[in-house]
């Protein structure tokens with residue numbers, strides 16, 4: 001049984017760090033894992049990727065060849081990578097990995113708005129039994145109920161875009177000792193809605209309704225609170241993904 005997990009999130013939220021920390025955790029637990037770096041512009045990744053898009057496409061070379069600036073080169077690189085996804089992911093199919101951790105470009109927009117995100121899900125389905133998304137949020141940016149609501153809405157948008165169940169995860173909890181999110185979606189959503197209720201603005205009311213929709217479709221009751229630096233909560237992340245994998249196949 002092989003589970004592929006796509007890590008998506010805004011630049012700097014800790015996708016690469018979390019892939020590194022979770023891969024380390026899995027290896028220590030002797031669970032076979034393969035890491036995939038899909039960022040063609042990364043100068044540095046904090047783990048040694050088993051599969052690396054940079055071996056196929058280099059944003060720097062693309063920039064020089066096509067005379068593009070950094071954003072143009074990144075977009076073009078993603079297009080080139082999208083054409084070769086089956087080839088790039090072939091080592092995954094040949095591996096004995098139970099988990100495939102896919103790290104996406106620092107800037108999520110070059111991934112999520114583009115063809116490659118949907119094609120990646122298809123390509124991962126060909127080499128694994130189930131595919132999930134993890135939306136990585138930065139705990140230091142979660143200051144009030146509107147921030148929480150926005151994060152959950154973003155996670156739901158990613159889910160709708162990728163067409164796979166996508167769970168929010170809150171990273172960098174080591175930097176946010178006052179974090180209000182408890183990790184229990186039922187209680188957290190109730191509290192977020194109450195917090196928004198006190199605001200009496202049109203947008204707060206809109207967000208409240210949107211959060212209710214999210215709550216209706218959320219399958220995961222837990223939102224893991226993790227730190228890629230201290231390693232806290234990584235076990236909770238694993239438990240959640242493991243439970244999701246066990247349910248894999250139950251969904252139509």
Ligand SMILES: Nc1nc2c(ncn2[C@@H]2O[C@H](COP(=O)(O)OP(=O)(O)O)[C@@H](O)[C@H]2O)c(=O)[nH]1
Nearest residue numbers: 011012013014015016017106171172227228229
């Ligand atoms: N304190 C702390 N820093 C983190 C954590 N996760 C990532 N970082 C730092 O946040 C920055 C961005 O992390 P990175 O993994 O590159 O983010 P990405 O752009 O989403 O891949 C780096 O300086 C990391 O060291 C965490 O859990 N705690």
Ligand SMILES: [Mg+2]
Nearest residue numbers: 015016105106
């Ligand atoms: Mg990264």
